[in-house]
Amino acid sequence: MVKKYKSTCSYCGVGCGVEITKAPDGKITLTGDKDHPVNRGMLCSKGMNLHYTVNDTSDRLLYPEMRMHRSMPLQRVSWNKAIERTAAVFKSLIEKHGPESVGFYVSGQCLTEEYYLWNKLMKGFIGSNNIDTNSRLCMSSAVVGYKKTLGEDSVPVCYDDIELSDVILVEGANPAWCHPILWRRVEAHKAANPNIKIICVDPRETQTATNSDLFVPLIPGTDVYFNNAIGRLLIENGFTDSKFIENHSDGFDAYKEKVFEKSIKEYAEICGIETEKIIEAAKWIGEAKGFLSMWTMGLNQSVIGVNKNLSLINLSLITGKIGKPGNGPFSLTGQPNAMGGREVGGLSNMLASHRELSNPAHIAEMEDFWGVAGISNKPGLSATEMFEALDSGKLKAIWIICTNPLVSMPDANKVEAALKKAKFVVVQDISQNADTVKFADVILPAAGWAEKEGTMTNAERRVSYLEKVVDAPGECLPDAEIICKFATQMGWGNHFKYNSSSDIYDEYAKSTIGTNIDCSGINYELLKKETIQWPYPADKTFSGNNSRLFEDQIFYTPNQKAQIHAVDGKNPSEQVSEKYPLVLLTGRIRDQWHTRTKTGKVNKLNQHIDSPFLEIHPEDALLRKIKDQQVVMVNGKRGEVKVKAKLTETVRRGTCFLPMHWGKIVNNSFARANNLTSDLVDPISKEPDFKYAAVEVSLYKKP
Ligand code: SF4
Secondary structure, rough: OOOOEEOOOOOOOOHHHHHEEEEOOEEEEEEOOOOOOOOOOOOOHHOOOOHHHHHHOOOOOOOEOOOOOOOOOEEEHHHHHHHHHHHHHHHHHHHHHHHHHEEEEEOOOHHHHHHHHHHHHHHHOOOOOEEEEEHOOOOOOHHHHHHHOOOOOOOOHHHHHHHHOOOOEOOOOOOOHOHHHHHHHHHHHHHHHHOOOOEEEEEEEOOOOOOOOOOOOOOOOOOOOOHHHHHHHHHOOOOOOOOHHHEEEEEEEEEOOOOOOOOOHHHHHHHHHOHHHHHHHHHHHHHHOOOOEEEEEEHHHHOOHHHHHHHOOOHHOOOOOOOOOOOOOOHHHOOOOOOOOHHHOOOOOEEEEOOOOHHHOOOOOHHHOOOOOOOOOOOOOOHHHHHHHOOOOOOEEEEEOOOHHHHHHHHHHHHHHHHOOEEEEEEOOOOOOOHHHHHHHHHEEEEOOOOOEEEEEEOOOEEEEEEEEOOOOOOEHHHHHHHHHHHHHHHHHHHHHHHHHHHHHHHHHHHHHOOOOOOOOOHHHHHHHOOOOOOOOOOOOOOOOOOOOOOOOOOOOOOOEEEEOOOOOOOOOOOOOOOOEEEEEEEEOOOOOOOOOOOHHHHHHHOOOOOOOEOOOHHHHHHOOOOOOEEEEHHHHHHHHEEEEEEEOEEOOOEEEEEEEEEEEOOEEEEEEHHOOOOEEEOOOOEOOOOOOEEEEEEEOOO
């Protein structure tokens, strides 16, 4: 019998609803869910082809495997044996070296229930905070930006604000390729209202830039200066909201002093753009009734990622364009459940339900809730710190879940060396093609999308339910079940006994009571009927609109006022030099996702762009006698990449671009962009500087 199911796309943070049809032979097909408030039936190329990753199990890890030494081949073992060994090694390391000698590195693609359990296990029971996530690599600067300005990691807007806005500023993001369904909503809004203005600020002329009314091709790393220039003009031209500034914010005077330190001409020179572009953008923003700003990795993945976030959010605050229809700062989420992970405390410096490790009351609340004592207040290792600690020997064991750090982490050669040195590596994944699998001492095969149930939260705080559609192949188990098996083997079984995923969600939701993200009114019964945005308390004490936050202009800061921050634009990224004169940017392409373990096996998606490439400006290429499609070497301080050159004026002179998706070796070439990326991180958010590394490009010569 043909059966229908509802779920959510597991790629980007837009969170589109899908309707899955299962044929009698078990094969599935899918379409966009017409009733879903996010996508209204639409799907992008990745979402449309998601079912191929379920129907094709040829690359799947099917059985637990382990080896007693890295020189030995991995061998199939039973679940019991794999879990017993993992628990034995963890116990012994914790006994000998303390709880900080082990770590979990998880993913924004984990379901909320799984994320919650990993955090409970590590922070409540193992006794350290060494659990971090690949969301550290994409969202942590925005998290800090929101906390510093609004008092909480709370996206203040919703997607419906798109259709209510009249100016949309997209900075350091290419939603036309990376958040396509959201972008279609922007395009449809523009088509229906031609006066809507779209401004795109990016060093590359992306598809989003092409679709914009004003493209600002600034020099990489100068975003803060651009935003401060806009701030100066908004103040000079009387576009600020004095009532909001007076009654609902702090910090305006210091901000004004900071942005007036430079003239518009000086700002334009620093950013490498015409003053007219700054003047035009400021006029549109100032006159807008609805001003939305959208951003992602161009701002977040920077050694000054937090400052870039603050400087952009400032524009919404000084104009009072927040908490009103069509207005507000809107960080777009890269991964499908980066938001859910943040809710449950998925970063090494947080506790469940946005509680803080630095707050003794928050620690006491979670100790009471989990029935434990001694939750450490010491922040755990962040993503990059975890691999550095493996390298130094401080961290002995790492358990990697649903992510492929060997390709996705910055300075990947360093990560590779660290994994080689690690005493014990557990990899819990679905694909044997994930490069990190090679370093595993134990492999735990996990169930993938549509093979388990659970929830995710999208970029507008919308929680949605993902139904189980098919059984996982081989002996693959849902991640939550694997965690509970391990916890039981460690002796904490009483605290990890659940009858269903629904029970796990209920426990998490209960932990949110009394916090600003209270979702205690959400449960599976409701989610099977509709998607729900938080906050959504069970006692309905939330009096405002849960789609758009801060309509009452009361913020989550201690004095309930938004905080405007005076920030400087100085960018301490790796400097270009005579040896390495070009700035390398990295990023995504339209039809691939992360390290291609899923999208790479879908022929239709590979037809868009099937191999890695380096975008370089024709004048920079000419200087180096490089022609289009010739093989080049890209060299930097930390490594090299060998790919074909693509000559294009869409990159600025002095910069070049590599996609981040490909692994170490592709067609005998070293294609891994992260061979070259810098190991610098933002000092507060610890997010890496993926978008700024000094390199040189030369024609490849056969040895
Ligand atoms: Fe999936 Fe994102 Fe595409 Fe929607 S826009 S279908 S969530 S990849």
